[in-house]
Amino acid sequence: MDPVTSIRPLLAVAVAGLAALAVLFLKNRERYRDAVSPVAAVVMFAIVASMAPAVLAGRTVDLKLFEILPGVDFAFRVDALGMVFATVSSLLWIAASIYSIGYMRALNEHAQTRFYACFATSLAAAVGGAFAANLFTLVIFYEALSLVTYPLVYHHEDEEAWTGSRKYLVYLMGASKSVLLAALALTYSIAGSLDFTPGGLLAGTGASAPLLTAVYFCYLFGFAKSAVMPMHAWLPAAMVAPTPVSALLHAVAVVKMGVFCVLRVIFDVFGTGLVAALGLGVATAYLVSFTILTASIYALTRDDLKARLAYSTVSQLSYIVLGAVLLSPVAMVGGIIHIAVHAFSKITLFFCAGSIYCASGKRNISDMAGIGRRLPWTMGAFFVGSLSMIGIPPTGGFVSKWYLALGSVEAGEVAFLVVLLVSSVLNAAYFLPVSYVAFFGAEPDNAAPVREIPMIAIPLVATAILSVAVGLFPGYFIALAERVVG
Template structure:
């Protein structure tokens, strides 16, 4: 029996970045104090979020309601194990990216740094709000806050390219928000609630016909364009015009993970595995995921710009999460849930390395990076660790989630048991576009004499921490209670094995 614990803790956790954003503006003329507030808010938020873990691991949920928006629809938070996985990931990585941002923004003498830190804080406010939302309405509000607050970050450079990227980003994600709103209204109309319920909203299947439910699911999918599934993915590579810390946190952790987080919420907590299975929607989702996995990998092969290659790799990895949940098997869903933090740690390492290379050498294209590993060994060794994770090779966290996804396929049985070969093809393609970067960086001779050195310490320390975490997860997946929380979430979902999508 799940007990509800009333507490203000989730609100305090969410408000940390909002309060910090005010202080950031007030102390905008004093960079050290301004950035001190950013770091402090990140640390406090992380500590508050992690303090909720013991209550959740005991099988409880923490709730906090503000007001009733409509009958049976309350604006409030409900912290469960799965939400906490996303909240811990976002809040911890915010601390590291704040430190990284200090090094990056100061080294490049970037303009409008106060605006940058202000929007960054609001983006984290949105991301943690999504993680701790108790229903679709609350999630929708924070989803839109996340979209709007990240626009100035994407368009930060204010060059024509950056402004175009910002407009495209906004157009895709606001349109996506409209679909989400439509899906929210229809869900409420059908079931009279928008709450996330373990195993799905019970009366959803009884109150609507099959066709309506299929349309509803499609609306939800379009509403989660943040997951960058194809063909609605192109905002992500375009948004790489943003400064690298933005690409790192928002486009490897907060924004894109909000998309896949939403899809898992809809599959497991709105529709429920049984209904998804009955409607045959698992297969639809698997088809979209497989198409995206393969095509995104092929696109990545064609990129010479390092950040764009990483962006396509992100699209591929997000679809792995969708693939896992679409299997509708316990291990598939477990793999999908655990891949959210694992991928976040690995991909943020890669993005931060790309930024460090840019700051130290000004190089953005892979073909220009010959021999750079010899002068920037720490950066490129950590890059190698992240790349191994993307290729699902040991000893990295990526290997574990890949393992779970393969088990999920076997568990599903039937034709799905051959799908590990598709995952194999995806991993091979990952090797084909990540290994050449490592080869060029370490084994190719640099052109001309080079006086390069490593990026500033503020940037290097977070990279080393995230890379180390990616390895620690392999040996000890319970770091930050990740595997325990995922197991608690799976227990509360109470999914039986051996289902076919």
Template sequence: MTEFSFIPLFTWIVSLLAVPGILLFRKRPDAREGITFLAAFLKLGMIFMMLPLIREGKILCFKFGEILPGIPIEFRVDGLGMLFALVASSLWILTTLYSLGYMRGLKEHDQTRFFVCFALSLSATIGVAFAGNLLTLYIFYEILSLSTYPLVTHHGDKEARSGGRTYLSHLLGTSVAFVLPAMIYCYWKSGGDLNFTDGSLLSTNIGSDAGLIVLLAFTLGFAKSGLMPFHSWLPNAMVAPTPVSALLHAVAVVKVGVFCVLRVFTGVFGTDLIAELDIAAVISYVAAFTIIVSSLIALTQDNLKRRLAFSTIGQLAYIVLGVSFLTSNGVTGSAMHIATHAFGKITLFFCAGAIFVATGKKYVSQMVGLGRQMPVTMLAFLFGSLSIIGLPPFGGAWSKWYLFLGALEADQLAMAVVLIISSILNIAYLLPIPINAFFRRPPQEDGQAETIEIKEAPMACVVPLSITAVGGLLLFLFPELGFELAQLLTKK
């Protein structure tokens, strides 16, 4: 089953090695971006090399020396990690292309630093995806927080600085305050073991109360998952350039958060133990609360990126909710939702960025009638919205379907109702945007001509967003791979 392999190491290190290259060619932008592309393709290639092995049910691992007694720094690639790595690294390629168009289109400063930090963040993300034990996970989690900080505060103005402050204080603060002690507690309770297993690190002797506290500490401590009340870093992080919001705050960073929660549920506690201790309900309530409240807040946001951010908070809570059902359908739905939401949300962010590059518009109210001017972008936006809402024929339909099944299987009718309400709210805050863009005319100024010329963002922006929009469609038609990887997790 478990096989020693260097590929996880190479996959992780390739984006790290890109950093000196990017720095070296800082004076020649084309060569610099070439290196990012090279690293991105190599990374995806290596992940595809591992894919068949993982599908056979093998687990690849790579160990560095033990860093604490009994705990090595270890990479261990299983189905869940594979799924996440696949999503993150394939979207990295598209985001690189997109940021090329975006950053150059806006003539942003500090592009070298931008790409360096991007590569670092990707390494950290892959590190989290492949982490074989809690300590490794924690280390890469922290590295990710630190390496994304310069990206979030890229503009360096007052708003960016205060956004960055919220960002770091929430992410670092919760991880040090909650995750670290919880992790050490697990280390002590399990007798010096932090490796993710198929069963459970802990045993029932932990007791319900302590178990609940530790589980809550983990779930809230991994604040990247955006659960309330530690969610406010995400809207604040929207001061970042859009490619950052797209990849990091729709895919990498936030998914790292829910991924960690998934790992804690399945690898540290084990769903059986949680069921036995009967402590999942609290998590469900927190998640359900987050879903409803964040959707309601999203309705009120006029800034498109902030609206999307609150939507992300809600969607992430789906994933946590799905795991907290403790049923195999729920967990499958959650794992799937990592992938489908990633494709949907990145499309929406790409569109938001494209609109900003082409017209400089940031607010939903300004986008009325924009469909005539940017038909491709707005169509992609529609696709993305439908996928997030979970309507066929888009990928989001599958994950919502399974989440719904999971709720029914767990006999949690209330939660099923929450899912339905939330879907309606999704419709309410997402669909009006493309509908108004296509079917309403922009407010006319006197003497302005009737005809509106098509003026899309640069090709480097439009191509990636079209690809991800179509990707959402393909995920509906060919979801087998995702299922397979997700179900590796629930199979014993």
């Protein structure tokens, strides 16, 4: 089918950018300033959703803005893979914007105007990357996301924030300034273009296998937001940020931008045929399997709840890459679905961690005995999110892990089926004790009174419901994933 030319991809990005400007303009009128993000989030989601019917029908929504060099344009193209990422990001911005208002008010946080402005700009960068038509446009938004989220990580402006934000910037900007730019230059030299191409931009170029292999690993490690070990240390360090930042940016926008970029490289720069011919699929699968298991073991050792969630994210992101590099159609569908599943579930868990902190000031799991009886909505949602991360039906995590497991068998790679099963056991080992301690642990006699904060509790219950809904009704994301796989 012919592509649809439309300004809507640009409008989706512009809504968040204009929201950031409105936040700055209304800095002295707090009630209006705080209302900007929820309104903009609803508008952005409506624009993104309006393009879904065309994409589901097999068409793309295109918009070319201007040419940089021959074969290098600043352009947008909305396809099935981009729609998965954009749908998740724009939908969860609605919940995150409401949650952020409750969180920032409850703790009376400083620099709220800067926070909301950077928050909105980060969503503009994420959706811009989702709709990028080529590597050049993608990298522009990728780098913009790194820069604009730095003030969010550094928000508390103390020594811990400085240390964490410095590591965040060094990893994300350092990697891209070196190996990622090298990969872009080599790709342009080989193909004469940076456009995403079905079947692979580099397929059929005749470049040597060692050169293509080098380019591939430059992309894999250059897109450090994917947190494949050893390029993962920035993510736990960035947990010094306020919980809304951890929730949306480090459970959705930032980390998903990383794995999204890796999937773009696999599907549209190299193509699954070339990845298979070079033997890169199995090699990458072993690498991300190491990340899945090792990060899960690290999570087991962390008493700080946000740190445990951070290492869980490192592990869960590699499920997405594993599904893609198994090169089995079923596994690839599972990996793509996991983008949405992980986002809905992990943002719920981070929301719950923030709710606990706002209500009680507690961060360590060992201090949360009995808190579930006083924060039932929060810990009930945490339990639901945990079940999804483990892969228990009827949550969304079961659907994606089922596809990944079947895909491992379909690919004839039983070793990776074992990795999935072992990692699910590890997921249960580090998630379920949190709920057990919260609901059945003996509460200290001198425990201070705590209560649910409605503006925090409502969004986390909503995202917990989404975690189950995507398991009961996964058709939308499955249809988009099947469009990607072809």
